Amino acid sequence: MFLWILVILLIVAVALAGGAYAAGLIGGGGSSSAAAPTGVPTTAPASTAPTGSGGTAASNPGPGTAASTMKVATPATLGGTEKLKTTAKNKPSATPDLFPSTARAEGVFGLDDRNIMYVWALSGATVAQEERAALFGAEVGNRFDTGALIAVEPGPIGGSAQCGDGKWNGRPAAVCVWSDPDSDGVLVDSPGNPEALAGKLSALRAEIEKPA
Template sequence: MSQPPTSPHAPQPGGDAPQGGYPPPQQPDAVGAPPYAGPPAPPAKKRSVVKIVLIVLAVLLVLCLGGAAIAAFALKDDVKEVVDAANTTVSAPATLAGRPQATDPGLKAVADGLVTEMKKSVQNETSTAGAFYGDPAKQDLLMIAAASGVMVDPKKELDDAVTGLATQLNVTNMSAVDAGPLGGDAKCGDGKSEGVPLGVCLWADKGSLGMIVQYYKSAAELKSEFVTMRGQIEQKG
């Protein structure tokens, strides 16, 4: 198994972003900048997207994919498991549980940056997915981040991601939930970052690792749709 790659050196969320415009997701120097006297505060919509960017940077530290150890199985592993895992892919569907992909240019740029960083950071990945869904103006917004590839120890990858979430997004009360017909393990919990409440669910199986973050909602609300959403993101065979 190859050594896990180094996660992107994204800053930890919590600082104020510079005024005006969307900060590029791959410019950590823009995060944590000290407040300064200057132009008036940006509109509420723009400020809310800045918060979303900071939360995405935190997710990159955890998921990228926590430095997911994607590698070949040992010979002792079941051949069918290896084949199923190798044939697993992830993608960002046009809609997720009835929500269309977000069309806001700032959110699309952040999602593109998320995918780019995952492709850089995850070794031997076979596919990646990153996107936003819903309408932030209605406080109905989801983010997905996932990668596929043969996982040596999916339970460890899940546990490592949970540990990272506790630090980066203050996620607590992580508990096991039904992973659905695709199998593997899944956990959900409540988080908060930049003053935004978050419902967070993750899954890991021998072919993929993924995360769904629902902004402005609790894990209890996300759990009810988790299996449906995962089934629309992950495909086997």
């Protein structure tokens, strides 16, 4: 009998202890947060999205490109040389109207009647470049008695250019002719040689032909 009483008391004690433990877990669950696992970041990584407005900068075409229009004008000086007062000895033959154009550059530059540089150029024509170049080249050949012209570097303005030997009022001269989508022109240097004039052609054209 006494043994049975001890067994009953033991069962009651175990039951009470289990209830107290369960009550402790329930009571503490809302007061503390679970610890974050180690090795896992608790903040989000910084954004790598660009902060700028995005897009690319527009590029601007330079002189001589398809988007630009060039116009000729007679410069005050050419290659650092002043315009020469026209006389009977240095006056060029009359320049014909080969085709309609909106701008013309023409002048004689030099130190005296026997050391000259002559320019004649047209721009703003509505005639196709191939036709203009053929007409202009034929006129240059007739006026300055040129032989075969050899292709040379036209320079940054572009187009095509040729140079060769010719005549200025019966005297030997170097002649360079150019053609591009906007203009046609000729430079005559007397006395001079084609190679030297070809080397100066790019710089001289830049003094005559500029963006409109």
